[in-house]
Amino acid sequence: MSMQDNDPPLMRVSNLTHMYGDRIGCRDVSFDLYPGEVLAVVGESGSGKTTLLNCVSGRQHCTAGTISYRMRDGRLQDLNALSEAERRFLMRTDWGFVHQNPADGLRMNVSAGANVGERLMAVGQRHYGRIRETADDWLGRVEISHDRIDDRPGTFSGGMRQRLQIARNLVTGPRLVFMDEPTGGLDVSVQARLLDLLRGLVDDLGLSAIVVTHDLAVARLLSQRMMVMKDGQVIETGLTDRVLDDPQAPYTQLLVSSILQV
Amino acid sequence: MTQRLLLTGVDKSFTLHLRDGVTLPVVAGVSFHVDGGECVVLGGQSGAGKSSILKMVYGNYGVGAGQILITHAGDQVDMASADARLVMQVRRQTLGYVSQFLRAIPRVAAIDVAAEPLVRAGVTAEAARERAAALFARLNLPERLWSLPPATFSGGEQQRVNIARGFLPDLPVLLLDEPTASLDARNRQVVIDMIAEKKANGTALLGIFHDADVREAVADRIVDVSRFATAAVAA
Numbered sequence: 027m028s029m030q031d032n033d034p035p036l037m038r039v040s041n042l043t044h045m046y047g048d049r050i051g052c053r054d055v056s057f058d059l060y061p062g063e064v065l066a067v068v069g070e071s072g073s074g075k076t077t078l079l080n081c082v083s084g085r086q087h088c089t090a091g092t093i094s095y096r097m098r099d100g101r102l103q104d105l106n107a108l109s110e111a112e113r114r115f116l117m118r119t120d121w122g123f124v125h126q127n128p129a130d131g132l133r134m135n136v137s138a139g140a141n142v143g144e145r146l147m148a149v150g151q152r153h154y155g156r157i158r159e160t161a162d163d164w165l166g167r168v169e170i171s172h173d174r175i176d177d178r179p180g181t182f183s184g185g186m187r188q189r190l191q192i193a194r195n196l197v198t199g200p201r202l203v204f205m206d207e208p209t210g211g212l213d214v215s216v217q218a219r220l221l222d223l224l225r226g227l228v229d230d231l232g233l234s235a236i237v238v239t240h241d242l243a244v245a246r247l248l249s250q251r252m253m254v255m256k257d258g259q260v261i262e263t264g265l266t267d268r269v270l271d272d273p274q275a276p277y278t279q280l281l282v283s284s285i286l287q288v
Numbered sequence: 289m290t291q292r293l294l295l296t297g298v299d300k301s302f303t304l305h306l307r308d309g310v311t312l313p314v315v316a317g318v319s320f321h322v323d324g325g326e327c328v329v330l331g332g333q334s335g336a337g338k339s340s341i342l343k344m345v346y347g348n349y350g351v352g353a354g355q356i357l358i359t360h361a362g363d364q365v366d367m368a369s370a371d372a373r374l375v376m377q378v379r380r381q382t383l384g385y386v387s388q389f390l391r392a393i394p395r396v397a398a399i400d401v402a403a404e405p406l407v408r409a410g411v412t413a414e415a416a417r418e419r420a421a422a423l424f425a426r427l428n429l430p431e432r433l434w435s436l437p438p439a440t441f442s443g444g445e446q447q448r449v450n451i452a453r454g455f456l457p458d459l460p461v462l463l464l465d466e467p468t469a470s471l472d473a474r475n476r477q478v479v480i481d482m483i484a485e486k487k488a489n490g491t492a493l494l495g496i497f498h499d500a501d502v503r504e505a506v507a508d509r510i511v512d513v514s515r516f517a518t519a520a521v522a523a
Contacts, residue, residue, distance in 0.1 A: 060373065218394035225393070229408075247393065251372050265347060265372040272349040276305030283306060 042091035051077035066249035074258035122195030126207035128187035185216035292492035298354035313520035332513035386454030464495030
């Protein structure tokens with residue numbers, strides 16, 4: 027599905043700052059995210075990219091700045107003005123969050139099917155047969171075989187757990203998905219499979235996504251736009267292939283030139 | 289025919305911050321135009337900046353100075369100053385690019401790599417695959433390869449996947465970066481024919497071709513890039 031050209035932004039972040047005491051988490055970050063767009067946030071450990079992701083996804087309060095989100099009824103909502111219950115509802119229904127470690131996003135002591143079905147129940151579905159059917163369908167879409175539906179994620183490999191986490195996030199039809207190093211910690215062959223799967227799902231569902239990664243190849247494959255962060259600030263931003271092919275900032279040039287060629 | 293692409297006074301240099309900020313001049317004062325229905329070929333030796341010019345037009349490289357005007361949806365868009373979203377829109381609707389090397393996507397079958405731009409433009413997956421298959425057949429790509437990911441293909445096979453991907457959508461402007469470099473004579477001729485058909489359809493083509501025979505066959509005009517490179521060094 028292609029993005030619409032004249033759509034207003036889905037999310038608007040203005041002058042976002044988060045301090046950990048005196049220490050800067052991220053400072054003065056502004057960007058717009060449009061429907062159907064994947065934005066990659068890259069930088070090394072400690073650059074503030076995860077702090078930024080946690081702030082914009084409502085998992086952490088920000089010290090200053092505003093985050094607005096286009097609700098399903100079309101109005102632009104200041105997220106700080108939402109009540110806790112409203113914010114939680116938004117996170118459960120319209121957003122997804124894919125953690126680097128699947129155990130952080132899954133319930134490890136219930137079955138794969140229940141992990142997916144639980145999100146459906148959270149949005150009010152009650153019909154057991156239909157929930158199981160939808161869960162089964164989603165397991166298939168993330169390439170988990172049907173005979174594993176009653177197994178707990180603890181018995182799954184790392185790649186399978188990550189695919190299960192993705193199914194759990196996407197089953198409610200979110201419009202925006204946040205991903206924190208979604209392929210981190212996986213073997214390269216497993217990574218390739220996951221990337222291909224993510225790429226296909228984002229395309230098919232017309233999802234918007236903000237993907238935090240330190241892996242520039244992942245950013246190249248998944249995103250159209252990219253922000254490079256260092257010391258809590260955005261130092262370069264633009265079309266992903268422009269930033270990677272013709273980096274301007276000294277730090278971006280260093281990052282790009284440090285990629286090993288295979 | 290109407291003008292589709294106009295470059296005026298385009299400069300490009302690289303500042304290498306990891307090398308004490310040394311500046312590497314590439315081209316300066318690049319000015320030429322491409323009309324619909326013609327194929328303009330960039331000439332000049334290796335390193336003269338031909339690929340850099342194509343990459344600036346496509347938006348992969350930033351532009352130091354000057355304008356790159358492209359006719360997009362009835363308007364003139366300056367690719368030198370367009371923001372990321374506008375560049376993406378131009379690429380979807382107006383501007384195609386056949387790069388020299390295929391950036392292979394793990395696990396995706398060759399036929400889907402070629403069909404993808406059509407699917408993104410709204411063609412059904414099935415119809416897009418059919419058109420990709422027809423073009424693969426015309427480019428003599430063995431059918432047993434169609435369903436395989438191209439990562440392990442030979443250079444010539446990958447190049448044909450890339451050509452199919454770039455030629456399938458009917459975009460008004462098409463950039464070609466040595467599309468025939470790894471092809472044998474028979475397939476070079478297929479590409480020459482395909483370029484002739486694009487011209488007949490009114491597409492504006494801008495390309496780089498090292499083979500003299502291909503250049504002869506497709507070029508309406510040759511723009512010598514060497515003078516822009518000299519200007520850049522002198523500046």
